[in-house]
Amino acid sequence: MAVNRAEKKTLDYALRALQLIFAIIVMGTDGYAIHVFRGHTVYEHSWFGNFYDYYGVPDAWGFLMFCAAWTVLIVIFHLIAGISFADRVLIGYIRVAVEAVAVLSWLAGFIAVAVQISTDTCSAGKNSCGTLKAATIFGAFEWLLFMVTAALTVMLVFNSSHKPRISTTRPDAAV
Template identity: 30%
Template sequence: MQLNFPWIYPVRVVQVVFGIIVLGLAAYAINIPVSSDTVNFMLFNGIWTAFLATPYLAFAPAFFPHAALQFVVPAVEAVTAIFWFAGFVATATILPPPRLCHGGLCNSLQAATVFGAFEWVLFMVTAVFAGLGALRTHREGRTGNAPPTTTVNLGV
């Protein structure tokens, strides 16, 4: 029995939700007059993920296969993972130690850092699978509509 489970779509939903959470936390921090370029970059990451990268990554391979060229999807995945890594590390460096972090601004930046780290992990996982799928497709000489990484073959 072969069970095909599209695991990528629940991951995309989590990526969008986390992106919106970071967007809200960064927007709150930007509203405080003492914001920095690092916080602005986290705001960009939230917007990029929730409204550009994740919708493209979710819908282009299924509905617009020509817009999801063989190596474009893995490239968007990798660039987004790099953005999140840079964002959460940079945000973590501007925060004081946890015992000195009091108040809404500091707590929101701590939360944005944690959600940013989760986003980085999620995008690293999806980037690896997209890259492996692109390499497999390239080796087999296929130009299929959807990348082969959208389903998991449990082989049961």
């Protein structure tokens, strides 16, 4: 099925808008879970001595927040690169690399948080579990959106009819 260039741009803008919306939702839900968690101090007794140990917010929650912030930057980059540098080959390869990093980041981020939901870090008695589950679900949807946009970007860059720019100087020109 042939899709013209205007329909591809419309689809790309719609997917980027969804990515931005889901990133904002993940920022809000994950940020609220981080705020509500409140670290705690535990008195530890071991064979080499007693000490107080502080348990803060798990690192995976912060990484999911990083993925959401990274997504905002990616969407801005793709909008600028798609408008200003559409005919540059190097920018196309950079777009593919950025998409690949985003896909892997979201995959790692939502899986790391999903693993912690079943642990005692997020037990049923804590208020942050519901919002953390929502952040994980929207993180999974964000990963799926990035899988789609990564596939579209790869097809656009590698199947493009654009050729690299050719030098306008003549081969016999004096140097």
